[in-house]
Amino acid sequence: MSIQVLVATMNQKDHNLLNEMNIQSDAIIANQCERNEIEELIFKGNHIKYLSFAERGVGLNRNNALMRAHADICILADDDMVFHDGYVKMIKKCFIENPHTDVIIFNIIENPKKRYVIEKKFKVGYHNYMRFGAARIAFRRKSITKCGITFNLHFGGGAEFSAGEDTLFLHDCLKNKLNILAVPEAISTLPNYRESSWFQGYTDKYFIDRGALFASITKRNAWLLCLQFAIRHRKMFKEAKNWYEAYNLMIKGIKEIKG
Structure with a gap:
C-alpha cells in the first residue's frame, strides 16, 4: 500500500518545505506562483514532484496534484502542517x-484549537460532514478517480467564492456512496497559528x-440550510449581523449560483 501527500501551497522558491513539513513519503507539491515548471527529485528515498504553475485558486491547485497522483492512498495537506514521525504507518494501519472505507479523516493537533476534534471513531454522513476541512483527509485514490470526484473551481481561496471546496468534495463523496470514517488519531500538528487567507x-x-x-449542495433546499x-x-x-440580515445575504448567494 503506497502513500502520497498532496500539498497545496503558494510562492515556493526552493525545496525547504519538504523538511518543514517533515515529509516521509512520496508527495506532490502543488505550488501556485509566477512561473510554470515541473520538477522531480528524490527526498530521503521518496519520490517528490513539484508542480509550479502561474495560476490561482485552491481547488485548481488541489486538482493539479490529484490528477497526477499515483499512490494507493493520498492525503490532502496544507503547507503549514508538520507531519508526525510514523504518519505513513498510521495511515496504512487505519486503512x-x-x-471497506474509502475516505478517512484524521485529527490535527493545534493550539488554540480551531478545527473540530475527533474524540472517537465515527461514520461521517450527511448530518456531520460539513465540520471537516480538506487538510487531514486521506482517501483511496481509485475510489475518488473512478467516481470522477474533483474540487470545485468556483470555491476556495483565490476563487469566486472564498471557501467551501472541501465541503463540496466530501459531499460528492457521500453522493457517490463512498464510505467516510473519522478517527481520533492525529497525524500532524499546526505549530503556529496562521490567519486564514x-x-x-x-x-x-x-x-x-x-x-x-449551500446552493451548490442542494438547489431545492438551499434556503432551508441558510x-x-x-x-x-x-x-x-451577532456583533456583525442579526440572523435575518445574514439569512437575506445567503439568499442572495443562492441567486448568484442559480443565475
Missing part, C-alpha cells in the same frame, strides 16, 4: 483495519458565499 470577518461576502455553497445556519449560529456573528 488496513477498515478495508480567506476569512475576513462576518462580512456581506462571507454570507453571500455561504449561500452559494435558515438553519442563520438561526443556529447567530451568536457567532
